[in-house]
Amino acid sequence: NESMTIRGKQFFILKMIGRGGSSKVYQVLDEKKQLFAVKYIDLEDADAQTVENSKNEIEHLNHLQQYSDQIIKLYDYEITNSYIYVLMECGNLDLNTWLQSRTSVNPLERKLYWKYMLEAVQTIHKHGIVHGDLKPANFVIVNATLKLIDFGIASRIQPDVTSIMKDTQAGTLNYMPPEAIKDTSSQHGKARSKIGPKGDVWSLGCILYCMTYRKSPFQSITNQISKMHAIINPSHKIAFPDISEKDLLDVLKRCLVRNPRERISIVELLEHPYLQLKP
Numbered sequence: 293n294e295s296m297t298i299r300g301k302q303f304f305i306l307k308m309i310g311r312g313g314s315s316k317v318y319q320v321l322d323e324k325k326q327l328f329a330v331k332y333i334d335l336e337d338a339d340a341q342t343v344e345n346s347k348n349e350i351e352h353l354n355h356l357q358q359y360s361d362q363i364i365k366l367y368d369y370e371i372t373n374s375y376i377y378v379l380m381e382c383g384n385l386d387l388n389t390w391l392q393s394r395t396s397v398n399p400l401e402r403k404l405y406w407k408y409m410l411e412a413v414q415t416i417h418k419h420g421i422v423h424g425d426l427k428p429a430n431f432v433i434v435n436a437t438l439k440l441i442d443f444g445i446a447s448r449i450q451p452d453v454t455s456i457m458k459d460t461q462a463g464t465l466n467y468m469p470p471e472a473i474k475d476t477s478s479q480h481g482k483a484r485s486k487i488g489p490k491g492d493v494w495s496l497g498c499i500l501y502c503m504t505y506r507k508s509p510f511q512s513i514t515n516q517i518s519k520m521h522a523i524i525n526p527s528h529k530i531a532f533p534d535i536s537e538k539d540l541l542d543v544l545k546r547c548l549v550r551n552p553r554e555r556i557s558i559v560e561l562l563e564h565p566y567l568q569l570k571p
C-alpha cells in the first residue's frame with residue numbers, strides 16, 4: 293500500500309477521494325491510525341497562476357483556522373517546487389454525495405446544516421474573501437456539523453470517477469448567481485472580483501433549495517445556454533412549491549432574488565426566524 297511523507301511524518305493511503313486538474317485528495321492514516329485528508333497538488337505542469345492561487349488558498353485556510361470550527365481543520369502543509377501536500381481533517385462525506393444519497397432531508401438536519409453553511413461563509417466574508425462558486429461539494433460533513441473545505445481561490449476538485457459521481461460538481465452552473473453571468477466587464481477571470489458577498493448568498497440559496505425540493509432551481513434546464521438565460525431572466529419565475537415550513541419558504545425566496553442589492557444578506561439570514569432553533 294502506498295504511503296507519503298509530509299514534513300517527516302508517514303501517512304498511509306486508504307483511497308483517493310477526489311481529483312481535479314493537478315490536485316488529488318486522499319484519505320490517509322498516520323502511524324497512530326488517525327484518519328486525515330491529504331490534498332496533493334502536482335506543480336510540475338501547473339502554471340504560475342495555479343501555483344500562486346494554491347499558495348494563496350492555503351495561507352487563507354491557515355489564517356482562518358482560529359475564527360471558526362466551520363472551516364476545515366488544517367494540520368500541516370509542505371510546499372516544494374514540484375508539489376504541495378495539505379494535511380487536513382477528513383470529513384465523513386461531502387454534502388453533494390450526501391444529498392444525492394438522500395431521498396429526503398429531515399427539517400432539523402436541514403436547519404442545522406444551513407446554520408453551519410452560513411457561519412462558514414460569514415467567516416470568509418469577514419476576511420474579505422468571496423467564494424463565487426459555492427456548491428454542495430465545497431462542504432463536508434464532520435460528525436454532525438458541516439465544514440467549508442475551500443474558498444474558491446485555487447483550482448476545482450471533483451469527486452474521483454470511481455465513486456461513480458456522474459454529474460461531478462466542478463463547473464456546474466446550477467449555483468451560479470445572475471450577476472456572475474451578467475458581468476460582461478473585462479476578461480472573465482476578473483468577473484469574480486465584481487461579485488460581492490451577495491453572490492455567495494444566491495449559491496447558498498440554491499443549496500438550501502436542493503435540500504428542500506431535491507433539485508436546484510435551474511437543474512431541469514439541461515441546455516447550458518438556456519440555463520444561463522433562465523438564471524438572468526426576470527420573467528423566468530423560480531418555482532417555490534408550498535411547504536409547511538413558511539420560514540424556510542421565506543428564506544428561499546429572499547436568497548433567490550436576482551438583484552443582489554435586494555437580496556438578503558448573511559447577517560440578516562442568521563437573524564431570520566427560520567434559524568431560531570425550534571424544529
Ligand SMILES: Cn1cc(Nc2nc(NC3CCCCC3)c3c(C#N)c[nH]c3n2)cn1
Nearest residue numbers: 310329380381382383384385386441450451
Ligand atoms: C466523498 N468524500 C469526501 C470525504 N471527506 C473529505 N473530502 C474532501 N474533499 C473531497 C474531494 C472530492 C469532492 C468532494 C470533497 C476533503 C478535503 C479537501 N479538500 C478536506 N477534508 C476532506 N474530507 C469523504 N468522502
